[in-house]
Amino acid sequence: MTNSLGWNELHTQLLNWTFSLYMNQFRGNAHLANQGYFGRPDPTLEIEQSVKRKTVTPDFIATDQKGIVQIHDIKGFERLMQRINDNDIAEKIEQEFQKISDYRNVTESSIKSFFSKHKIDLKNISVELIAVMDFDFYIRHKKIIDSCAKKSNVIVWTIDINQKRIRKHAGHHLDNKLDQMFKPSIVLPIHPWCPALVLFTRQTDKRVKTYHFTSNLIAALVQDSKNLIKFSEIDNLMINSTPPKFAHLIPAEREKEWITLLFEAINRDKILKKSEKGPDMYELQNPAILESPYSRNKLLEDLSRKLGIIK
Amino acid sequence: MGTNSYKLVSEEDFPKDKQCYYYSILCSRDLKSIQILNDICSRLLLGNQKIIFQENDEISIATVEKKFHLILKKIDPSIYLLVYFNISNVSIKEKLESIIARIKYITFGWMAPDDLGKFENYSTDYDIIKLYTSYDPYYLLKRSKIQPELQDRYQDRWYKPRSIEVNIKTSKIDAHDVLSTLLKKKITETVKLSFNAKFSNPGEASIVVDQDAKVIHERGELQATEKIVSDVVQKTQEKLKDYSRYSTFRKYTKLDDGSFDLSNYSPTQPFFYSFEFPEDIDEFSVKLENLLTISRKNLQIYGTRLERKGRDFSCLTYIPVDRSELRLTFCEDDGTPQLVVDPLHTTPLGILTLTRTLSEKMTWSTRLSGFYD
Numbered sequence: 001m002t003n004s005l006g007w008n009e010l011h012t013q014l015l016n017w018t019f020s021l022y023m024n025q026f027r028g029n030a031h032l033a034n035q036g037y038f039g040r041p042d043p044t045l046e047i048e049q050s051v052k053r054k055t056v057t058p059d060f061i062a063t064d065q066k067g068i069v070q071i072h073d074i075k076g077f078e079r080l081m082q083r084i085n086d087n088d089i090a091e092k093i094e095q096e097f098q099k100i101s102d103y104r105n106v107t108e109s110s111i112k113s114f115f116s117k118h119k120i121d122l123k124n125i126s127v128e129l130i131a132v133m134d135f136d137f138y139i140r141h142k143k144i145i146d147s148c149a150k151k152s153n154v155i156v157w158t159i160d161i162n163q164k165r166i167r168k169h170a171g172h173h174l175d176n177k178l179d180q181m182f183k184p185s186i187v188l189p190i191h192p193w194c195p196a197l198v199l200f201t202r203q204t205d206k207r208v209k210t211y212h213f214t215s216n217l218i219a220a221l222v223q224d225s226k227n228l229i230k231f232s233e234i235d236n237l238m239i240n241s242t243p244p245k246f247a248h249l250i251p252a253e254r255e256k257e258w259i260t261l262l263f264e265a266i267n268r269d270k271i272l273k274k275s276e277k278g279p280d281m282y283e284l285q286n287p288a289i290l291e292s293p294y295s296r297n298k299l300l301e302d303l304s305r306k307l308g309i310i311k
Numbered sequence: 312m313g314t315n316s317y318k319l320v321s322e323e324d325f326p327k328d329k330q331c332y333y334y335s336i337l338c339s340r341d342l343k344s345i346q347i348l349n350d351i352c353s354r355l356l357l358g359n360q361k362i363i364f365q366e367n368d369e370i371s372i373a374t375v376e377k378k379f380h381l382i383l384k385k386i387d388p389s390i391y392l393l394v395y396f397n398i399s400n401v402s403i404k405e406k407l408e409s410i411i412a413r414i415k416y417i418t419f420g421w422m423a424p425d426d427l428g429k430f431e432n433y434s435t436d437y438d439i440i441k442l443y444t445s446y447d448p449y450y451l452l453k454r455s456k457i458q459p460e461l462q463d464r465y466q467d468r469w470y471k472p473r474s475i476e477v478n479i480k481t482s483k484i485d486a487h488d489v490l491s492t493l494l495k496k497k498i499t500e501t502v503k504l505s506f507n508a509k510f511s512n513p514g515e516a517s518i519v520v521d522q523d524a525k526v527i528h529e530r531g532e533l534q535a536t537e538k539i540v541s542d543v544v545q546k547t548q549e550k551l552k553d554y555s556r557y558s559t560f561r562k563y564t565k566l567d568d569g570s571f572d573l574s575n576y577s578p579t580q581p582f583f584y585s586f587e588f589p590e591d592i593d594e595f596s597v598k599l600e601n602l603l604t605i606s607r608k609n610l611q612i613y614g615t616r617l618e619r620k621g622r623d624f625s626c627l628t629y630i631p632v633d634r635s636e637l638r639l640t641f642c643e644d645d646g647t648p649q650l651v652v653d654p655l656h657t658t659p660l661g662i663l664t665l666t667r668t669l670s671e672k673m674t675w676s677t678r679l680s681g682f683y684d
Contacts, residue, residue: 225415
């Protein structure tokens with residue numbers, strides 16, 4: 001059966017496996033953390049092109065804490081995987097590599113500012129770019145990927161979820177030790193089966209976000225036997241749920257996500273409604289949920305069916 | 312066993328002719344005992360009767376004069392001991408128990424039949440074992456003539472437990488047989504063990520222990536009962552400690568910009584339940600899936616089915632007490648059915664709730680093991 005986390009939510013899985021390499025707690029399997037590397041998901045950076053400044057949001061960023069900075073992109077290739085029969089796949093792959101190349105123009109100040117909040121002080125920065133993709137996808141399009149990678153000087157990592165391996169296929173790391181490490185491949189931790197280091201990322205499939213948001217909201221209301229929630233309480237509730245949702249993002253960005261998810265829960269999924277008890281207060285459309293496990297099951301299964309997560 | 316006593320009830324307060332109830336309450340939040348006692352009392356809806364609260368260290372006391380006493384002691388961050396006895400002739404015991412069952416962040420403790428059996432050591436010449444069983448609503452639903460599409464409408468009917476009670480009075484030797492054999496044939500859902508305990512000091516008492524880890528002092532010396540209470544609490548503590556190796560640990564640090572950084576993470580250890588030879592695996596699998604997803608009234612758990620292929624299925628199951636979120640996969644390993652648990656989040660309390668639910672609703676032969684034990 002399928003690997004857990006979301007349901008086949010490949011992007012979040014690949015991101016978690018990447019993240020696991022940089023987490024000290026994985027001991028023997030924290031290959032990059034053991035080399036002094038530190039990495040975190042979903043940074044907000046800036047690029048400078050001619051005189052314009054633009055915000056970019058790569059999937060992952062890491063540093064050896066001396067000067068090497070790695071920027072990882074995952075989502076682009078996961079999106080392409082769903083379009084196997086596309087005739088213009090080669091062109092699409094080229095475009096993705098072009099997009100990654102843009103990260104070369106990320107401003108030093110935005111990188112420094114991201115790491116400084118983690119108490120890491122960087123002096124001279126040199127950036128290397130890494131495209132992370134599913135192993136099978138790479139094998140299928142090996143030729144075109146290799147040539148794009150070479151042309152744009154991007155390193156390619158593939159993650160083989162079944163074999164629990166990360167491999168490097170193209171490019172050279174600035175740090176020679178890493179190139180050595182990848183010969184032949186890096187073994188991922190067998191356990192846990194799903195790292196769940198970060199449950200929601202910016203790029204996590206919307207449907208998975210909606211499902212987990214709803215199930216957590218219901219779990220919290222049930223635990224407190226309370227059919228009322230203020231908008232201002234939602235952030236706290238999601239941060240205090242385990243694993244926390246979007247905890248690694250800044251409050252303003254989290255709030256935007258909650259607004260979207262709440263709006264859908266009210267208008268599209270008909271789970272909540274505005275309460276008459278006060279402004280910005282919400283209650284369950286079906287209060288039976290608080291007492292009846294059957295109603296909770298029905299709501300969650302109906303929702304996942306509607307979202308297309310389960311058949 | 313029986314080395315210490317809590318001495319929670321003073322002999323002057325306690326009317327000699329009354330029963331005294333000791334409930335082990337497990338809580339998923341690290342609260343002060345007065346907070347929980349307040350919550351319980353506010354739900355008792357006593358109208359204009361005045362409740363007097365006293366608070367002292369980890370013990371809090373609520374008294375309605377000439378009516379009842381409630382004493383709550385915090386044993387450790389997840390275990391509280393609630394003592395109740397009434398002074399008048401009006402008992403609030405039933406109401407109290409239903410209120411505790413409805414507060415979702417707390418739950419009763421659990422004494423599995425094997426644990427209960429160990430209390431026989433205290434008994435004298437005879438034991439009384441009370442067995443109680445109720446029909447399984449799914450057993451009825453599965454055999455009903457109502458068309459599947461109409462079952463939603465009639466679901467309430469299947470959620471009303473229909474029960475019969477069986478009382479068996481038996482000698483101590485047979486008592487063990489009853490506990491170990493009959494129970495494993497899943498005859499019972501509720502088990503009580505009543506016995507007389509005799510200590511050289513403080514003395515003698517007639518005591519009932521049930522599967523909710525509730526201890527009833529029926530008569531005799533309170534302190535003798537409290538020795539048994541401390542054993543029951545200790546058993547629960549041991550159980551929770553045993554489950555703690557399967558639970559998750561995450562620590563987050565708040566950064567200057569308001570985001571949180573995962574600073575420490577100890578991954579979950581996946582574990583599994585195995586069940587000894589259910590008679591009909593197909594039916595077992597359907598019943599198990601229903602239990603873990605649709606659940607039943609008065610049960611904590613519920614979930615979403617993800618997938619089913621033949622007998623094998625997977626689902627996401629939630630446990631409100633600690634907001635556990637588990638991915639469960641049912642499959643067969645060499646003919647032995649297994650339920651593999653992959654926790655996204657859980658605590659010993661959630662594992663205890665799941666283990667108890669499976670043991671009581673599926674089969675007493677439910678066994679929990681870790682993959683790396």
